[in-house]
Amino acid sequence: MNEPKNKKPHKNSPRKPAPDRTGSEPRKPGFEVRATAAKLLAAAVDRKTSLDGMLDLTHGNPAYKALNDADRALTRAILTTALRHLPRLEAAIASMIETPLPEGARALQHVLVVAAAQILHLDVPSHAAVDLAVEQANRDPRNRRFAKLVNAVLRRLAREKDEVLAATASISPVPDWFRARLVSAYGKAEATRIAEAQLTPPAIDLTVKRDPQAWAEKLGARVLPTGSIRLGEFEGSVTALEGFDQGDWWVQDAAASIPAKLFGDLKGKRVADLCAAPGGKTAQLIAAGAVVTAVEQSSNRLARLKENLGRLGMSAELVGGDLFKYSPEEKLDGILLDAPCSSTGTTRRHPDVLWTKGMQDIEKLAALQEKMLRHAVTLVKSGGMIVFSNCSLDPLEGEELIERVLADTPSVKRVPVDPVNWPGLENAITAQGDFRTTPAMIPPSDGFAGGMDGFFASVLRVE
Numbered sequence: 001m002n003e004p005k006n007k008k009p010h011k012n013s014p015r016k017p018a019p020d021r022t023g024s025e026p027r028k029p030g031f032e033v034r035a036t037a038a039k040l041l042a043a044a045v046d047r048k049t050s051l052d053g054m055l056d057l058t059h060g061n062p063a064y065k066a067l068n069d070a071d072r073a074l075t076r077a078i079l080t081t082a083l084r085h086l087p088r089l090e091a092a093i094a095s096m097i098e099t100p101l102p103e104g105a106r107a108l109q110h111v112l113v114v115a116a117a118q119i120l121h122l123d124v125p126s127h128a129a130v131d132l133a134v135e136q137a138n139r140d141p142r143n144r145r146f147a148k149l150v151n152a153v154l155r156r157l158a159r160e161k162d163e164v165l166a167a168t169a170s171i172s173p174v175p176d177w178f179r180a181r182l183v184s185a186y187g188k189a190e191a192t193r194i195a196e197a198q199l200t201p202p203a204i205d206l207t208v209k210r211d212p213q214a215w216a217e218k219l220g221a222r223v224l225p226t227g228s229i230r231l232g233e234f235e236g237s238v239t240a241l242e243g244f245d246q247g248d249w250w251v252q253d254a255a256a257s258i259p260a261k262l263f264g265d266l267k268g269k270r271v272a273d274l275c276a277a278p279g280g281k282t283a284q285l286i287a288a289g290a291v292v293t294a295v296e297q298s299s300n301r302l303a304r305l306k307e308n309l310g311r312l313g314m315s316a317e318l319v320g321g322d323l324f325k326y327s328p329e330e331k332l333d334g335i336l337l338d339a340p341c342s343s344t345g346t347t348r349r350h351p352d353v354l355w356t357k358g359m360q361d362i363e364k365l366a367a368l369q370e371k372m373l374r375h376a377v378t379l380v381k382s383g384g385m386i387v388f389s390n391c392s393l394d395p396l397e398g399e400e401l402i403e404r405v406l407a408d409t410p411s412v413k414r415v416p417v418d419p420v421n422w423p424g425l426e427n428a429i430t431a432q433g434d435f436r437t438t439p440a441m442i443p444p445s446d447g448f449a450g451g452m453d454g455f456f457a458s459v460l461r462v463e
Ligand SMILES: C[S@@+](CC[C@H](N)C(=O)[O-])C[C@H]1O[C@@H](n2cnc3c(N)ncnc32)[C@H](O)[C@@H]1O
Pocket: 256, 274, 275, 276, 277, 278, 279, 280, 281, 282, 295, 296, 297, 298, 301, 321, 322, 323, 324, 338, 339, 340, 341
C-alpha cells in the first residue's frame, strides 16, 4: 500500500508477488492468536507498552479481549516466550536471511519472532506456526512479497531446531543495557546466571497463615527457606486449591514475603504499609499481629486489596491516596515501604519489563523512592522501624539509595539482618546487612523449580 513505486525487490523476495489473499479467503484457525501476538509484541518492543496493561481483561487490547480463554492463554504464552528469548530468536532468524530485512519490515520481523518462539520453545506443531506466519505475511500488503521467504526461513528453523538452539545458547537473553547493569552490580558470572534464570517461568509460591509443613503436605508442595511453600508443576487455577476459599493462604513469591518478616515482633504495634496493593505484605503484617493502616494511591488497586483481605478474613484501616499526603495523628511504630520500582527482579513473570523500561526509568523511580523513604522517616516515632523494599535488581534503587539516605540523615540507622536467622538464605544477605535476592537463588530440588524474584530490603531504625 505505502511502498515506493520504484523500490527494488528485496534480495530474498520472490520474483512474482504471492497471490492477494487479503480478505478473500476465510482465516485459518489460530490466525487471530498469531496476528494478535505479533501486534502486541510490536507494541511492547517498539512502543514500550506494558504487557500487563495490554492483557488486562477490562481495559486491555480489544483484539486480545475478543479471544476465547484458550486462545488468550496461547497468546500470552507466545508473547512471554518471545520476550524471554528475544535476542536469541532474532539472531536465529537473522542467521537464515541472506540480506537483512529492510527497516520498514518491522511488522514482518514480529511475525517471524512469534513463529520462531512457537517452533523453538512451545508445544505447537511447527507446520501450524509456519502456515499461519505465511498467511499473516500474505494478508499484509506490505509483507506479501516476503511470504516465500517467511516460509523458507521458518521451515528451516523447524528442521534445524536443535542446531539453532545450540548455536544461539551463548547469546545473552537480555537487552544490552540490562546486561551491562547486571555485570556492573553482580560481576560477569552472576550476571549470566541471573539472565539465564529469567528464561524459566516462575513456580507458584504461597504464603500460609500458619503451619507451612502441614500445607506443603496437603498441596504436594515444598517448604522454602522463607517459610513460603512452593507448588510443583501446576496447571489450572489456584482458586480451585484447598484453602483458597477459606482464606488460609495467598499467592506471593518467596522473595516478596521477606520484607514483612524483617520487623521482628509486631504484636499490637501500629504499622503503616505505605504502598500496599494488592496487599500480600499487608496480609503478612496483619497475620503477625500488627494494627495495620494500608495506604494506596490507585483506587482500582485499593479495591483489589480490599477484596483480597476480605477473602483472608482480615481487616486493616484503608487509606486511598498519595502517601505524601498521609499523616497519622500519632507517629507510628513501624512502616513498610514497598516502593514502586523498575520491577527488573520480576522478569520471569514480566519479561516485557526489560524491553519497555530503561535506565531513565530506573533513575526516575530511584529518585521517587528516595523521596518516599525520606517522607516515611518523618512518620515514625523514635525507636520505630522502617523496612524499605522493592523488586528491582538495580543498586540505584537499593543499596545506593539506602547509603545516600543514611549519609545525610543521622537519625536513621541501618539494623543489619542477621544471617543466622535465615538458614538457607545466608548468601542473600549483603555485607552491610541488607537483603538482596536474585532469580538465580534457591536451587531446584526434588522436582521443584528453583528461583525467586529479585528483591531488595533494608531495615532501618529512626532514633
Ligand atoms: C510494588 S507495588 C506494592 C505491592 C504491595 N506492597 C504488595 O506486596 O502487594 C507499589 C504500589 O504503590 C502504589 N503507589 C505508587 N505511588 C504511590 C503513592 N505516591 N502513594 C501511595 N501509593 C502509591 C502503586 O499503586 C502500587 O500499588
